[in-house]
Amino acid sequence: MARPSKNQWDFGELFPATATRQVWSVSDLTGRLKKLVEKEFGSVWVSGEISNLRLQASGHAYFVLKDSGAQLNCVLFRGQAGVDRAGLRDGARVTLGGEMTVYEPRGSYQLRVTSLELEGVGALQAAFEKLKARLSAEGLFEPSRKRPIPRYPGRIGVVTSPTGAALQDVLHVAGRRFAGIEWILAPVRVQGATSAGEIAQAIAMLNAWSESNANPESKLDVILVTRGGGSLEDLWSFNEEVVARAIAASQIPVISAVGHEIDFTISDFVADLRAATPSAAAELLTEGFVQAEGRVEAAQVRLGLRLRRRLAESREQERGLTARLARVHPRRRLERQGQRLDDLSGVLSRDLRSVLAPRRAAVASLLKRLSAVRPAQALTVRKTAVAQLAARLRIAGRRRWMALNDRLATQTAALRLLSPQQVLERGYSITLDESTGKVVRSANEVAAGTSLTTRLASGSIRSTVTASESPESAGP
Secondary structure, X not given: OOOOOOOOOOOOOOOOOOOOOOOOOHHHHHHHHHHHHHHHHOEEEEEEEEEEEEEOOOOOEEEEEEOOOOXXXXXXXXXXXXXXXXXXXXXXXXXXXXXXXXXXXXXXXXXXXXXXXXXOHHHHHHHHHHHHHHHHHHOOXXXXXXXXXXXXXXXXXXXXXXXXXXXXXXXXXXXXXXXXXXXXXXXXXXXXXXXXXXXXHHHHHHHHHHHHOOOHHHOOOEEEEEEOOOOOOOOHHHHOHHHHHHHHHOOOOEEEXXXXXXXXXXXXXXXXXXXXXXXXXXXXXXXXXXXXXXXXXXXXXXXXXXXXXXHHHHHHHHXXXXXXXXHOOHHHHHHHHHHHHHHHHHHHHHHXXXXXXXXXXXXXXXXXXXXXXXHHHXXXXXXXXHHHHHHHHHHHHHHHHHHHHHHHHHHHHHHHHHOHHHHHHOOOOEEEEOOOOOEOOOHHHXXXXXXXXXXXOOOEEEEEXXXXXXXXXXXX
């Protein structure tokens, strides 16, 4: 094949054809990326730490989910149901469920949150606060529903672990302070997956057992729900709703003594009384007996002193009465009292006569004056005068009413003669501008096309002006 010849002036193609290329707009490219992200990832779960939380007035929440190596923009919209917003706070460790998408105005990818779960102790604390708020709204914590604990309980049911230190502390403290209490143990696990159900069943069982006893002295006076201290996870069985419901439904007063003084559980709020520790619960249950024992001892001392004092006073009184009886014979006292009674009877008779005499004279004088006045005759005269005045008043009223009625009739006739309706009855009419409601008195007040309403004696006519003539343009 022959090679094409080239000369010194053959420089090749100076302006080659433009290469074929596709140019995207920013919106198109971002929209394509959004579709790819949403299709590739869809719904995902991501864990991390919340930071830069912003709660907008619109109700939407914006924040960043981060770990040691990267961060992810997140949005929780106001209308998203099923998300506990109480867990939204800076620094919270969470696991988020949602859908990956791209926010096109900024060209940034983000997670649209549809689920939120707290991690670790934070999740337990959030669950604790949520259940506490719900039960409080139902009224389970109201002081009005709490029952008093018997001051002298004779039989107490205990719901706890049979091998735990809490039971030994309760029995030791109670036995040292008062050994006469009978304890009924309902053994349960106080930690683990099934412990909450066992605690609730034990409370219900103690109520049923106590109710089945026909002898009132054999029934339980109090139920003690207790365990020793531990972490929030260890005490969680006493934060379960099933335990709270069982305590609320108990017919027997319940004391909750769970953990240490700084530990608070849902059981503490629902129970009729909270004790800081198991030992404190034992002290509360035996406090009445301890105080009663002290009062009995003090009463014995006071009773001995009072008996000795009263005996000495009685002996002294006996000696005084014996001396008085020896000096004064009872018959002499009766004689003196009889004489005194006779004197008082005479004085009373004289006083009555001196008082009644002037009173009788005064009554006789009044009767005499009354017969001279003759009130019945004066009353008859007054009645006759009142009757005459009433007759005159009726006649004057009737005349006044007739005069006013005649005057009203005259004025009504005059008003009827002046009424515009009388003018219309004589064949006249009134023309009104329909738009303004004003009376048309001159052709100059309307123009062609004006809508008019002509009122007659009977009904009205609506018309439209085609032309108007003023008196000056009409001519002779």
